[in-house]
Structures are given as structure tokens and as C-alpha cells.
Amino acid sequence: MPSISDLDHENPVGLSSKQIQSIAIIGGGASAAIILDTLLKEPDSNIRKIVIYERQDKLGGVWYLNPQTIKTPNHIIKSGNINFENDPQLANPFHDAEELTNEIRLPRNNQERFLQTPSYHGIKTNIIENMMTYSDNRNWGVEGNDRDGKYVVGTVVQKYIESYVNQNLNNSKVKLSLNSTVEDVERIDRSDDVELQYRFKLTVREELKDSTQDRWYQEEFDSVIVATGHYHVPFIPHVPGLKNLQEKYPDLVQHAKFYRSSEPYKGKTAIVVGSRASGSDLTKFIAREPGTKVYQSIRNYERTKVLSSKTNVESKPPIASIELLNSESNKQKIKVLFEDGSIVYDPDHIIYCTGYLFSYPYLNRLFNNSITHEGMTVSNLYQHTFLVNEPLITIIGVPIDGISFRVFEYQAILLSRYITGKIRLPSRNEQIQWVNNRYDEKSNTRLYHTIGVVDALPYAQTLVRLGQVSSKTKVGREFPIMTEAEVQEYKEAGEKLRKFWDER
Template identity: 35%
Template sequence: MKRSPVKSVAIIGAGASGAAAAAALAAEDYFDRIRVFERRETPGGTWWVLARSQLPPPLRDLGTHTYSVSNVRIYDPDPGPGPKLTPGADPPETDPPLKIPDGPLPRTTAPSTQERFDRTPIYDTLTTNVPDIAMCFSDCRFPYGPFPPHWVPRHYIESYFSLHRADGLLALSTTLEDLSRIPGSQRWKLTLRRRDSVRHVDMWWEEEFDAVILANGHYSVPFVPKVDGLEEYIRLFPGRVSHSKAFRNALPYHNKKVVVVGNSASGHDVAAALVGAVKGPVYQSRRSRNRFEGDKPPPEVEWKPIIKAFLRSGDILFADGSVLSDVDSVIYCTGYKASFPFWNERANGGSIWDYTQNRLVGSYWHTFFRDFPTLGAIGVPRVLTFRSFEYQAIALARLFAGRNALPLPSRQEQIRWEQERWKLVSSEHRKFHDIIWDNGETMDWLRGLYDFAGLPTLKGHGRFPPVLSDETRWAIEHLRKYEEPGKDDVEEGDWTVVDSRTGRDSLFFI
């Protein structure tokens, strides 16, 4: 078999996706150089997790409990002042590229002060809500489970690099600022920046690689929708409006009048965290009922419709004509948008993310790129977390090593897949990269990656694509950290066994 010309690979991000990629590439025993660039000071990564938290004593005394959603990464107890909120704006506006220094590199500059959204949104104390047998990598279980506290996965990812002898591949505190395809080739030039905390300067330099894997996650840049009067309201009342990314606990909101906007996972959980701490009920603005809710709001929560306008007086006008006055805080729990500020659109012929359709541009199987055969992405789909990263990582490692068991489809077939995928998800009113479990879509997707990768060599080079055992699939479908209203369930200590036959998507909590 003709081997691949790819001998060097850069991985962007040292979270769970990056760890899976590093392990898979190292196991091929083929590449001369593998580097993992992580902008934080340690591996840890970003993964979406639903969790229940125990509050610190002051709030426990108030009888408060929380069910918390967080992008769990390295814990930042101080969320800082919070990022500037620009209603309706997409990351190209809120998270623009950093200006590359003039002149030849390497060189040093004064430290950049531009917001890079690298602080984490972890609540004070969290435990995962995904059963550990399905959450962790196939070759190493969490130290304890089934729902360990948030620091366990963080240390687990750090240890996973060492387990696969990939910790020496890490380049920490290093941010990718520009990724450009080298003209006339399929190779890539990376412009990198590292903060020197001793000299208080930024160091800039360039490196070239044959291939790149994007494992940088997509839950860093908060999104706030455009609402009539909101921009002016933010200017008139500084600090009153925030995003759930800056939320840590209910202490700053004690005895205040608070509106929580959104009732998806984070909105539901922030509202629950505030119960008993705020003045009066928690006002929760919601567009529709979600699967966590019963027929009426829980005690000390008042449901409100969507916000129609923010008024100069400080009042908030809702869609039903009601008005709320004397509000102290508004917390937007409206999610995040993917951001690739390092992607050089001019050099690479266009953008990598379509913000109108909320998806990768020119992707195939949520992993490959038809216009960039030496580029891959891991961790974009909303699907099984760590375990699915393994399938993607092993498939890309085999591709770049030139010994994948099956070839990629033709360019026309990849275009057809993208078009048919968009038609399907549009008709079902779901996102392009949402992969459903209960209709068999997840198994079909993983099977495609499994068959594409094939087995390791007889000499043991390469990782085995993992299997989804009966035990793992049962846990996915039946174990929850907490019950859902209207579902048959049985309490088993700190977790619940649910009858999943009535659910449309057993992986809704990811």
C-alpha cells in the first residue's frame, strides 16, 4: 500500500477531542512530528455536561440546590468581569482574529489585551450527568462513577495524555492565531502566540505541518439574541445583563430581583440555583416548555413569555404585555456559537463555518473536508461525547497515515451527502450537526467511521475503533442524574433509572 505523504500533524486543542487525536496519531507509529497546541496552561478541554451540584454552606442553609449545565474545563473561580455582550452578533464580530505583528517572525510584542473567551463557565461544584461507561474513553474508565465530580474528568484528560505517552506532544499556553494553507500544496502554516508571564510579553512564531486536526471545541463564545432596546439597556445599566458563562453560584444575586432568559438546560439549572437566594420568585423567560418541566413552574419560580423589549426606564416588556420593574439582574442562558478566529478566509478561499445554517462548510461525515484533504475536525456534533471522539480520531489518524480500510467517497458524493443532510435536518427542525441516538442515526454514523478506519496492523500499530457494548448502550438509554416529569423512573441512590421508550432522543442532555 502506498503510504501517505503526511508526516507531521498539528492538533488544535488539548481537551477530550485533542487527547483522543493525540492517542490515535501516536499509536499509528508513522508520523515524524505531532504537536498539540493548547491555549490554557494545562490540558482539560471542553465538554458539554449536565450536572447536579452541591452548593457551598451559605446557600445550603437557604435550602437551595442546583442542577447545573457547564462547559467543564479548567476551573476559573473568578469569571472576571464577563465578556462584552453584543446582542445578535456572531463570533466573526465578537471574536475577531488577532492582528499578526508586522515584520518577520519570530518576534515579541506587548501582551494582547483583546478578549479571547478563554475563561471557563464551570459552576462551583459539579458532577457529570453522563454515565461514566458512555462518557469516558473506551480503554480507561473514570476513577469512580457513574457521575464523578467535574475535577475528575479534567484530571482524567491530563492523565490520558500520559497514559498514551502523548504528554510530550503538548505545547501549552500557546494560542493558534492564524491557520493558512500554503499556496500550491495541501500543507498548512500556523502562526502561534505564547504569553511569557515572566517577561510580560507575547512571543510570536510560525510552524508548518502536513495536516491539521481542529479539536478546539465550540462552547467558548457566548451568544445573546437581538432584542428591541437591549443594546441601549446594556449601556444604560452596566453590569445588569450577563451571560450564564459568568455564573458561578447564587451568592452575587442574594436578595436581588433576577430574570433568567432561556429554559434549555442552562436556563433551567441557573433558575434552580437561584431559588431561595433571590428576592421574590426567580422570573424565567421562556419560549416554550422543555422536557425538564412539568405542567406548572416549581416553587419560587415564575414563568414569563419571551421578552419583547427592554425599556429606557429599566423596565422589561414581555410578549404578553406584562411589565417587570426594578430588575437587578438579567442572566442570558442562550448558549454559545462556534468560533474559528484563526481561520484565514483569504488564504483558504472562504469561511469554515456558516453562521446562517450553523454548520461547518464543506464537511463530510462531520469529520472530513472535501476541499481540504489534510484537514479534519473532532467534537463538533452533538452526540456521544468522549467515545465518539475516539471514532473520529482513529478515522483521521488512519486517513493521514494512508491506511484507511475504505476510501473517502468522491467529491460529488460528499457534496450530495452535505446537501441531503441539510435537507433532512431542515425538514426535522434540528441542527446540522445534531446526531440522534434513538432513530439509529448515531450507530450508523459511528459504524461509518468504524468501517472507514479498519483494524490496527498485525504488528499492533494503530488503535482499535471502540465497540459499543450492550452495557454501554443500556446506560445511554436508561441512566440519568435526575428524573424527567412524566417518565417512569426508579431512584437508585444518587441517580435514576428511566424508561427510555417514551423518549425521542436519549442523548438530549449532551
């Protein structure tokens, strides 16, 4: 099989229409739903098998509200940890098997795999309906208590995604595997007459219901599409003294991923770190509980200062340090020092709404632990979709803050045309140059994969340009039309939502 150094860096990158016959889609959320539908609509393809692997017991991705919740695992999600520390790859039991076998049953694995989604009671969409839904079904399909104008509660989105996938499950090419976590992806040689020199062997761990065991099995595919999004592995930034606090008072430090309702915070003092969607929501919800006091720590404090009009909410700059005090000589036990010199003693909760790390543990061995840059960005990912050095593994759903489902749809159309051999990408040299330019501009930060209001339309137009085909080429789904007026409507709605967020 070819090594990375063998790959042609000068010529355009493409596949023939007959090369890809089987595809694994990892993830069962919004990006998986649209790539499945788009692949099936693509004519003149040779695709015979598509399997969706979803580790939850239900479709919907991050919009699925787990019936069971757990406490923040502070023994794993430590202050400043990167993705490899929080979310390591498991050993592949087939590597040590004494004889060839297609299935292995082992005791339930206890490694934290962050199955819980970040959905919580009261979560609502923050993108207008017309721009968040897929272009062929622009209505959530609900009225009444589940709808707030152009916005809906999270359970509606989960049902929308589930329905979108379900419409294709009667297709004989499609298989859905729930409760199934992909734990390893390996390249293997192939000896058939297909032009490709290798394919992929996936090792999957299925949690067996009503059992204390996991079923491990393996399947082979020509191509792998990663559609897991970016809200799985929590990130808590480094703060001096925070690790000590996590060790001594593990129930005090929390991450927003494990928040479910505001009721436990009644009569408590909480510090909420973050001012984006989850930070704003949690501040709002907790402040509604009787007897609460909420301090909201804001990164851009000097520019923002006040986010809430509620009397029991006080804005603060970032936390400078956390100190555990000598309880014998002090009435207070915990001292939280903010960058402006102000102090909060003995909060009942510190909730970090500080985002997530990109993590693909099943690709760690294949990419020698270089699939991400410490979980902050995905390495060598051209247009946030194509791995420069691996043409048969692609990723959909990476863009942050984009127009959500609509961005995924543009990615899905481009990706489907690439997989079915209808388009060719720029040479690897050009792709690498794009990656390097992006790092020069954004560095290894959240901004690298951020597609905000300003970038939404240019990014969509770029994907359309890359996906252009000749008039003689038959295609399935067409790129939706995104207009300046729609983007402006999305922008204005977002500004209004932020202005009145604590009144919703």
C-alpha cells in the first residue's frame, strides 16, 4: 500500500466513479443524516453498502437528551488536558487474539467515552429555521410549546434528524448500527481488481443490552466518512490551582456538557465560565432559581462587561487563579481570584462552558497521534473536509459557528461528488498551501475551523466552485442557493437573540 510520501502532490486529487463500493459513516447526527441522503441521491455511483455507526441508542447526535446523566468526570477532564489525555484509544483485542475470529466478547469497557450529549432541559436552537434546516425540508414541523418563533427546543431537532435518517433506512444499501462505537480504523492491503491499493478495517465495540459485556467485531470498507461533529470531549482550560480544586472538591467543578437542569443550583452561588451559547443559557437558567447568585466570567470582559440585566447576575473577567485556603486559619476554603483583582470565596459550583476538543481516538494509531493539534484543530484538513494525506477518509461537520445544517449540506454535496468520481480536488500542494495560510491567519485556535456570519457565504461559494461539474455530468442533490439577504436575516436574528437572551 502507498505511504504518505508516495502520494502525488503535483496533480489534482480524485477518484474514479467505480472505486468506492462501501462506505462507513461514523456518527448519527446532523452531518451523518445529510451525507447519507446525498450519497444515495448521487447517480452513476458504484456504492453498494453504507453503514452508520452511532454510539448512542438513538439518532440525533448532540440534540439527543440523554435519559441518564453523570457527574463531570474530574479525574479525567483535568484543567489543561488535551484530547489524547481525555479520550485515549483503546487497545484492539483482535491484535492479541490467539486465532482468527470475527467476534470477541469482553467485559464492558470502563474507559470514559463521553457518550452523554451536551443537550439539557430548555435548550433551544439559536439559528433561524430557514437557515438551520436542510434545503429540501425547511420546516421543523412543529407548533405550540415546542416553538419560539423561528426557534425550537432541542428535542424537535433530534426528531427532525431521526426522521431524515429513517426515510433512507428501507434502502437495501443502508444499515444502521446503534450502541456501536468505532474504536480502530486500519489500512489493509487489497488484492481484488479495484484500482485502490488498500481499504479500511474498522473495529467496532457494541454495548450489548442487558449484559455486562461488549461485543467487538470488524468490518471492511473502501472509504470512511467521519461525521461526529465537535461537541464530545469537554475542554477545561488551564487555570493555576484548578487541578488541585478538582482533586479535593470534584463535585464543585463542572463542565457544561453534564448540565441537565437548573434545579440543583437553587439557593447556590455559581460561577459560570463562558459567554457563548451554553454559558449564556446556563447563566440565565440558574439565575432563575430562587436564592441563587451567578458570576459570569467573560473572556472579552473589557469589551462586553454586562451581558445580563438580572440583579443576581454579576459579570466578571477571566479567572486568574484558584487557591485552596488553610481551613484551620480561614473561615473560607476556596478563593477565586479574577483578573481585575476581585475575589469570590467559596462558590458552590464553578461551571466551565469552555467548549470541546476535536478527538478521533479510532484514528490515533493510523495517524501516529497527529490527527489533531492537541485537540484544538484537525491536522491538514483542506476546506475543513478533506484530509490532505488520506484521500479515502473525509470529515463532515467540523466547521464551528457556521450556518449549521446548511454548511453540512454544502459539504455533503461536494463530498458525494468527490467520492463518486465526478470532481477532482486541487493538488495536494495547493491543499497544503490552503492549510498553511489558514494557520498563519488563525493559528491553532478555535478560530481556525470557525465559519461565522462574515465567512458563511464565501465558504459556501468556495464549496460550490470546487463541486462544479460539466453540463453532461449527472448529479443528485444540487447545491442550495444562499443569498446575501438570507445571511443578513440570519445575522440580524442572531444579534436580536443575543440582545434579549435573558428574556427568552
